[in-house]
Amino acid sequence: MPAQQPAVSVIMPVLNEEHYLRDSIRHILEQEYAGEMEVVIALGPSTDRTDEIAAELVAEDPRVHTVPNPTGRTPAALNAAIKASRHPIVVRVDGHGMLSPNYIATAVRLLEETGAQNVGGIMHAEGENAWEEAVAAAMTSKIGVGNAPFHTGGQAGPAETVYLGVFRREALEQQGGYNEEFIRAQDWELNFRIREAGGLIWFSPELMVQYRPRRSVRALAKQYKDYGRWRHVVARYHSGSINLRYLAPPTLVCALAAGVVVGVAVTPLGFAVPAGYLAAIAAGSVPAGKGLGLKARAQIPVALATMHLCWGFGFLTSPRELANKVIASRRPAVRRDSSQV
Numbered sequence: 001m002p003a004q005q006p007a008v009s010v011i012m013p014v015l016n017e018e019h020y021l022r023d024s025i026r027h028i029l030e031q032e033y034a035g036e037m038e039v040v041i042a043l044g045p046s047t048d049r050t051d052e053i054a055a056e057l058v059a060e061d062p063r064v065h066t067v068p069n070p071t072g073r074t075p076a077a078l079n080a081a082i083k084a085s086r087h088p089i090v091v092r093v094d095g096h097g098m099l100s101p102n103y104i105a106t107a108v109r110l111l112e113e114t115g116a117q118n119v120g121g122i123m124h125a126e127g128e129n130a131w132e133e134a135v136a137a138a139m140t141s142k143i144g145v146g147n148a149p150f151h152t153g154g155q156a157g158p159a160e161t162v163y164l165g166v167f168r169r170e171a172l173e174q175q176g177g178y179n180e181e182f183i184r185a186q187d188w189e190l191n192f193r194i195r196e197a198g199g200l201i202w203f204s205p206e207l208m209v210q211y212r213p214r215r216s217v218r219a220l221a222k223q224y225k226d227y228g229r230w231r232h233v234v235a236r237y238h239s240g241s242i243n244l245r246y247l248a249p250p251t252l253v254c255a256l257a258a259g260v261v262v263g264v265a266v267t268p269l270g271f272a273v274p275a276g277y278l279a280a281i282a283a284g285s286v287p288a289g290k291g292l293g294l295k296a297r298a299q300i301p302v303a304l305a306t307m308h309l310c311w312g313f314g315f316l317t318s319p320r321e322l323a324n325k326v327i328a329s330r331r332p333a334v335r336r337d338s339s340q341v
Contacts, residue, residue, distance in 0.1 A: 005035035008104055009085030009169075010093055013069065013077030014054065015044035017095030020212050021053050027098040027210075029061060033105045040085045042069040042077035050095075075178035075186040082169075082177055090172060092164045098210035106206050107166035117171035117199035118191060120162025121207025128212070133292050134299035135213035135220060143284035144304055146245040159203035160241075161191040166207075171199055174334050181329040184230035192238060196333030217302065221310045228314025229322075236323035237330070249312030252277065256309075281305060 010028050014021060021041075028039055041054050043066050057064045067084045069077040082090060089111070091104055110119045125140055127133035138144035165187065175193045178186045191201050214220040228249060235242040259273025281304045288304075289297035 005033060005108055006089050007036035007087035008089040008091055009087040010037065010039045010091045011078060011081035011085060012039065012041045012093050012095060013074045014041050014050055014095040015072050016046045016048050016050055018048040018050050018053055020096040021050060024093065024095055024098055025057050025064065028093060029063065031099065031104045032102050037063055038085060038087060039064045040081040041066045042081040044069045044072035044077060073180060073183055075180045075182055079177040079180065082172055088169050090167045090169050094164065096212040100208045103207060110202060110204055111166065111168060114202045115200060116202035117194050118162065118165045118167045119202045119204060119207065120165045121204050123163040123211045124208050125211045125213050130293060130295040131299055132213045132215065133296040135303045137288045137292060137300050138303040138307060139213065141288035143288060144307055154205065156204040159201050161188045162201055162203050164209060176331060179329060179331055181326045184226050185234050188234055193331060193333040197335045217306055220303065220306050224307045224310040225314035228311035229318040232315045232318035233323045233326055237327055249308050250315040252308055253312035253316060
């Protein structure tokens with residue numbers, strides 16, 4: 001490892017993260033990295049002790065700074081933090097993400113080796129209680145999320161998008177940062193513009209971020225409903241981005257609803273559809289829960305059903321008006337040569 005490495009700015013959008021913020025910052029400040037580092041926390045209008053904890057972190061370490069994000073929206077927070085930061089490498093971290101010890105050093109090396117504009121890796125879900133362990137098992141299983149490499153792993157190589165991301169600042173500035181109309185899926189949209197401009201997005205399983213799952217069924221349901229809602233926005237924004245993995249949850253919701261209607265109105269055979277689904281997630285929970293306690297294993301089917309059905313419901317009920325608003329805000333990709341004219 002060279003004696004000195006490029007200076008990095010770590011940006012973090014934060015809203016109601018009192019449970020994990022201090023631990024997340026600790027994982028950043030204790031990185032095995034020889035270069036200069038700063039951490040910029042963009043504070044949304046939290047209703048818990050997040051702001052108080054952030055103030056303590058600023059007082060404890062001169063590398064930590066905060067900026068306000070009155071909207072509470074993630075893309076606005078990211079843009080505010082980018083604007084307030086100053087180093088050539090920009091590392092995105094969430095308030096409930098825990099970087100592995102050599103995450104930044106590995107990412108900087110990969111940027112250099114691949115020539116990529118953005119690199120990212122695996123969202124490694126880990127729980128602290130039985131429910132969170134169940135959600136983590138669901139989120140890292142193929143029955144839960146399909147073949148998404150940043151959930152389940154895979155070979156290093158070019159990618160459509162990556163989890164979080166470590167960027168060259170020039171790429172962010174060239175594209176004008178995040179599109180703030182994308183309340184969710186803002187990473188995908190920015191990476192889409194970077195790729196359109198000829199830039200490379202690189203996935204590597206060497207990069208791992210520990211992720212803390214949502215702490216309740218209700219919070220998980222909202223998270224996945226939002227995922228589905230915004231995935232449909234993305235599909236309307238860029239028709240070539242949809243695939244069978246994304247269509248599976250809404251298809252499942254329609255099939256289950258049809259099965260129940262047929263079972264009630266026509267023949268009890270219709271109930272074979274929801275019964276078959278329940279049997280499938282029960283069977284799929286067995287390998288997913290390997291090594292976990294009985295309480296966690298018993299809750300994996302609940303986590304799977306919540307993820308599948310809420311994602312599908314969000315996709316099916318995503319209003320076209322939302323997509324139209326986002327499409328109207330479309331930012332064309334900016335190529336390096338045109339930005340320098």
